[in-house]
Amino acid sequence: MNQPTTQDVTLEIFRGDDDGGEMVEYTVEVQEGMVVLDAIHAVQAQHAGDLACRWNCKAGKCGSCSGEVNGHPKLMCMDRLDNYEAGETITVRPMKTFPIVKDITCDVSWNFERNAKIQTLQPRADTDWQFTQREADRVQEFRKCIECFLCQNVCHVLRDHDRKEEFIGPRFLVRLASLEMHPVDDADRLEQVKDEFGIGYCNITKCCTEACPEGITITDNAIIPMKERLVDRYYDPVLWLWRKLTGKD
């Protein structure tokens, strides 16, 4: 059997916590086919046993290993080292939008707090739970979410404008869309989507969609359709008049 090719890779990794820190350079030997997370593990093994890094599945499915590699929001376990030029220094930083616990590990609990405010599926009273595949398709796309929070991290409303109080962020607009579009759900979350969850802060600039490792078309399939539903309810003067005159939705 052929020996796997090995080569040296230089990484610059953030070391520190929420009070401050610095970028530290490490050079490690890696093998062909490895990913950034492997290189981080090599740093832990060879240089810095106290380097904190969160991961679980190493298969792009648990959403734990989110970070910023060369400034791009990435799952480190899915980012192959051969994506980078030989000899290029690879920088690894924690997600910028959330407080740092230690090194490249963030405290993402804000997300779970916001998630708890979303009303869960409320089935129609008479539902027989039967619906067709074509009704399920749209919602199924949203079920692919692994809660890596890379979209939350890169969304400029949270990242640059720090509007965490007013805006729930793309991940949860995806969840809200999956509930609002569900064929047997009977709850009405639109007013909350507009006021408490602040969908109007999203200016549809699509960084969430670009970052999503699950390829969920967040902006086009979840956020814009929800914005259109809000237009029906709150901004369309003709529909408003129609509802006034007929009493129908």
Add this chain to the structure above:
Amino acid sequence: MAQADVSTAPSQRSLDSLGQTGRTDAWWTGPIATALGLGGFIIYSTFRAFYNADYDFGEASQLLHVLEQARQPTGEISRHAHLLSPFYSPTIILGGSLAWVSPAFLILWAPGGFRLTCYYYRKAYYRAFFLDPAACAVGEPSGLCGFKRGRNYQGETRLLVFQNLHRYFMYVAVAFIVLLYLDVIYSCTWPVLDDSGAVTGHEFNASLGSLVLFVTTTLLALYTFSCHSIRHLIGGRLNCYPETATGNLRYRLWSIVSILNKRHMLFAWLSLFMVGFADFYVWMVASGRFTDSPFFS
């Protein structure tokens, strides 16, 4: 390029400044290309709107004959089918004290408003002109043109709430597609002349000009029918598609618009380019710099 300042606690950090990023790729190429593309089109179309000449050529359509007694074409022009620039379609004739107003301004607000409020173009110009954000994971300016940003950011909740009226521009845009296809038909309707030069009838023919108008209108139609508002109104607003004739129809229409919608950005750019080119082509023909000959003799 300054590196992202992660050494400051995110919870207390001062917000980034313009261009602050850990990205090492050429992130600025996208917004610059968009700014040049959109900026170039805005300059060209405004110039042509003020130009108010050389926007049509050939025998005017039946309807225009009635409206345009004063502009009856003569000589070479009368032998050509009617080519009309999309910037000046439908033909509006302003007389008397309003003769100085370019009819383009009475027309361009509609496609202009449609594109201004389009979900794709919003992304494009928020990024390219307002740097909000310029690119993903790249710092933003703390203010622009006197407007404070950072924590004062309001998104589309206040000043920009008018964007929610996009669907009304869409209704007008659909009507424009019908008018522009009529222009394509007129551009294929060539006058038949007798030996004395009098028009004895009309026949079908095509030219590069009619092809340009056809391609332009088809791209505009693809752009219009891939609109997010149409996608919503046609079927996206439903959660259930029952197995009835209407349920099936609405699901099918929604699926078709969804396929087109994936290419909305592509149609947006192609149609923008072609509509500019169509106007340029008509300008060149109308000013005598280019001869638009029929394909079939």
